[in-house]
Amino acid sequence: MVAERLNHHPRWQNEWNKVQFWLNTHSAGGVTEKDEQLATEIDLVYRHFKEAEGDKPLPKMEEIKLFTDGGSRGNPGPSAGGYVILDMADIVVKKSGKYLGITTNNFAEYHSLKGGLEAAIAMGARTVHVYMDSLLVINQMKGIYKIKNKELLPIHQAVRGLLPAFDQVQFTHVPREFNKLADAAVNEVLDGIGDEGV
Numbered sequence: 001m002v003a004e005r006l007n008h009h010p011r012w013q014n015e016w017n018k019v020q021f022w023l024n025t026h027s028a029g030g031v032t033e034k035d036e037q038l039a040t041e042i043d044l045v046y047r048h049f050k051e052a053e054g055d056k057p058l059p060k061m062e063e064i065k066l067f068t069d070g071g072s073r074g075n076p077g078p079s080a081g082g083y084v085i086l087d088m089a090d091i092v093v094k095k096s097g098k099y100l101g102i103t104t105n106n107f108a109e110y111h112s113l114k115g116g117l118e119a120a121i122a123m124g125a126r127t128v129h130v131y132m133d134s135l136l137v138i139n140q141m142k143g144i145y146k147i148k149n150k151e152l153l154p155i156h157q158a159v160r161g162l163l164p165a166f167d168q169v170q171f172t173h174v175p176r177e178f179n180k181l182a183d184a185a186v187n188e189v190l191d192g193i194g195d196e197g198v
Contacts, residue, residue, distance in 0.1 A: 002041045005161040008034045041158075058119065063088055063127040066116045069182035070100075070108025070134070071190060078193055079103045081112030082185025085119060094119055097185035099193060109134040110155040112182070113141075117162045117169075126167040131174045133183075138173040 003009050011022040021042060023035040065086040072079040082097035096115060100108055109132065120128050132138050139145040140156060147153055163169055176183065 002161060003038065004164075005157065006034065006038055006041070008038050010035075010038065058123045059093055060124045061087060061093070062125065063129075064093075064120055064123065064125045065090070065129045065131065066120060067131045067179055067182040068109070068112040068116045069132065069179055069186050070105060070110070070112045071183070071186040072103060072105040072108050073190060074102075075105045076103055078190060079105070079108040080186045080189035081108045081115060082182050082189065083112050083116030083119065084181040084185060085116065085123070092181070094123075095181070095185055097189040099189050104151075106134070106136060106149065106152055107155060108186075109137045110152060110159060112186070113137060114155065114159050114162070117159065117165075121162065121165045128166055128169045130169060130171045131179065132171070133174055133176045133179045135173050138171050141171050 008025075013020045021039075023039055024030055025032040025034055065088065066083060067086070068081070068083040070079065070081045079100045079102065080097055081100055083095075084092055085094040086092055096119065098111075098115065100111055113130065113132065116130075117128065130138075130141075136145060140147055140152075141159070147156055
């Protein structure tokens with residue numbers, strides 16, 4: 001999916017438990033910026049999948065509910081993203097929060113969505129019901145709002161690049177009071193940082 005989005009297709013080989021990539025741009029006769037960009041994204045995908053799996057493999061599930069949230073104390077300021085995955089009986093099967101450094105609330109919202117979708121891919125989910133209290137991100141993902149902030153464009157494109165991995169992804173805006181689990185994951189991370197992280 002990443003190679004398709006970047007329109008740059010490496011030679012790669014998958015043998016037993018090893019995947020190898022050979023990156024170069026034939027038309028340029030060597031390694032170019034496109035190769036470096038693809039290498040960076042391959043590393044990111046690998047890292048996020050390992051983080052999503054944690055110490056034990058995630059359960060395999062066809063259909064899930066994904067609640068995500070992002071927060072920034074200062075906007076920009078110390079920020080975190082969090083997500084919670086539930087089965088269709090509303091049982092929590094995965095919860096994660098991550099410190100993102102100094103950034104904006106909207107970036108944190110997108111990052112949490114990206115992390116949640118990567119975890120959903122690792123679980124083998126085919127149908128994902130996404131719930132967020134960020135009307136901006138929901139409407140940008142639906143194509144209702146344009147992306148005016150160009151700094152959000154790369155993370156927006158990265159999230160869109162994950163969507164072909166699913167049969168269906170449904171985006172729903174919910175009030176903050178219905179997103180308490182993901183909000184708690186964000187605040188747990190930010191509260192743990194304290195003054196040392198600021």
